[in-house]
Amino acid sequence: MLVANAHSLEQHMTSTSPPHSESPNATSCGGLPPKECSQNTDRTSLIGLDRACFESALVKLGERSYRAKQIWHWLYYQGARTFDEMTTLPKSLRTRLSSSCNIDRPTVNRMQQSEDGALKWLVQFADEREVECVHIPEEDRGALCISSQVGCTLTCRFCHTGTQKLVRNLDAGEIVNQVLIARDTIGEWPSPKDGRMISNIVMMGMGEPLYNFDNVARALRIIMDGEGISLSRRRITLSTAGVVPLIERCGRELGVNLAVSLHAVDDELRNQIVPINKKYPIADLLEACRRYPSGRNSRRITFEYVMLKGVNDSDSDARALVRLLDGVPAKVNLIPFNAWPGAPYQCSSNNRMHSFADIINDGGYSAPIRVPRGRDILAACGQLKSDSEQVKRNHTGLS
Numbered sequence: 437m438l439v440a441n442a443h444s445l446e447q448h449m450t451s452t453s454p455p456h457s458e459s460p461n462a463t464s465c466g467g468l469p470p471k472e473c474s475q476n477t478d479r480t481s482l483i484g485l486d487r488a489c490f491e492s493a494l495v496k497l498g499e500r501s502y503r504a505k506q507i508w509h510w511l512y513y514q515g516a517r518t519f520d521e522m523t524t525l526p527k528s529l530r531t532r533l534s535s536s537c538n539i540d541r542p543t544v545n546r547m548q549q550s551e552d553g554a555l556k557w558l559v560q561f562a563d564e565r566e567v568e569c570v571h572i573p574e575e576d577r578g579a580l581c582i583s584s585q586v587g588c589t590l591t592c593r594f595c596h597t598g599t600q601k602l603v604r605n606l607d608a609g610e611i612v613n614q615v616l617i618a619r620d621t622i623g624e625w626p627s628p629k630d631g632r633m634i635s636n637i638v639m640m641g642m643g644e645p646l647y648n649f650d651n652v653a654r655a656l657r658i659i660m661d662g663e664g665i666s667l668s669r670r671r672i673t674l675s676t677a678g679v680v681p682l683i684e685r686c687g688r689e690l691g692v693n694l695a696v697s698l699h700a701v702d703d704e705l706r707n708q709i710v711p712i713n714k715k716y717p718i719a720d721l722l723e724a725c726r727r728y729p730s731g732r733n734s735r736r737i738t739f740e741y742v743m744l745k746g747v748n749d750s751d752s753d754a755r756a757l758v759r760l761l762d763g764v765p766a767k768v769n770l771i772p773f774n775a776w777p778g779a780p781y782q783c784s785s786n787n788r789m790h791s792f793a794d795i796i797n798d799g800g801y802s803a804p805i806r807v808p809r810g811r812d813i814l815a816a817c818g819q820l821k822s823d824s825e826q827v828k829r830n831h832t833g834l835s
């Protein structure tokens with residue numbers, strides 16, 4: 437059982453998608469029939485194809501290219517889940533598409549709602565691998581936190597996901613489908629112009645998105661497409677543990693907001709808490725942040741800093757953080773540590789967190805202390821972990 441106090445809302449047993457044949461880091465097909473357009477399954481999966489691949493897949497089926505635009509609109513603007521709903525298409529075409537193309541959602545194995553309104557979905561793909569995604573609602577908006585990998589190669593010590601080995605990358609369709617599922621639940625179809633409850637997307641779920649860059653990029657382009665979901669790049673944040681060589685590419689190709697999991701101010705400690713630091717130390721990471729394009733365009737980079745009692749929360753740590761951020765348009769998010777079973781840390785006290793925040797504020801940087809959300813359903817920051825792994829561990833007595 438994932439959580440004791442969770443409100444189990446309902447079980448959505450939707451049909452499953454066929455396996456995607458795309459390699460984990462496949463690039464855009466550039467308009468040619470791509471590998472995923474001609475997969476070995478009997479139906480072509482359309483969700484997750486970029487515009488060129490999408491059109492190519494339709495042309496390959498003998499359709500005129502303008503049909504691609506219509507179907508794209510139905511899928512990503514209207515939220516259609518079957519071809520039958522696409523009433524602007526001739527009936528014969530709908531029938532043909534139903535037998536040759538697949539637009540099914542993955543299965544939602546469980547949906548839980550926190551006492552504070554946060555929603556968490558456990559999404560299962562065709563190969564039975566699972567990820568979690570979380571919606572954090574505010575009064576008139578909300579952020580959807582989505583996953584990019586099943587498990588994670590990195591082993592950040594404060595993170596529950598980091599205790600689960602990487603199983604595989606998600607493909608673009610699996611990433612986009614998390615958004616579609618959340619919008620189905622929240623009832624956000626057709627794409628509203630204003631007043632969206634999924635107003636922001638954060639790539640902060642399971643996995644390191646820059647280690648699955650091509651699929652993440654393709655998915656985000658679909659999410660940003662103005663004729664579909666149409667979410668502005670300014671409302672999308674990609675969070676990285678610090679894959680320095682890809683930070684610049686992320687800014688140049690996607691231009692989304694950047695968040696960096698910093699969590700320590702010297703290499704010795706960060707090597708322990710965020711081990712990727714051994715490969716890309718703090719100085720290199722901060723230099724990449726200084727060069728990040730959106731940073732120069734007055735959008736601030738968010739530095740995530742989890743507050744670990746007696747580990748990284750002293751006044752001198754706070755002062756060192758202010759010095760580190762010199763020259764970076766930055767904001768610091770102070771995250772109270774969210775414990776999970778077997779976690780090696782405790783959360784700093786309230787007083788300690790406020791003293792830490794005061795020093796950062798005095799140094800000229802905003803440093804809100806995040807209010808934990810969804811703790812009762814293990815949906816808070818650093819707590820995500822797919823159920824299959826938990827079940828396996830429970831059986832082996834590890835947690």
Ligand code: SF4
Pocket residue numbers: 588589590591592595596597598599641642643644677697
């Ligand atoms: S914090 Fe992110 S990068 Fe680090 S282990 Fe967790 S999921 Fe992976």
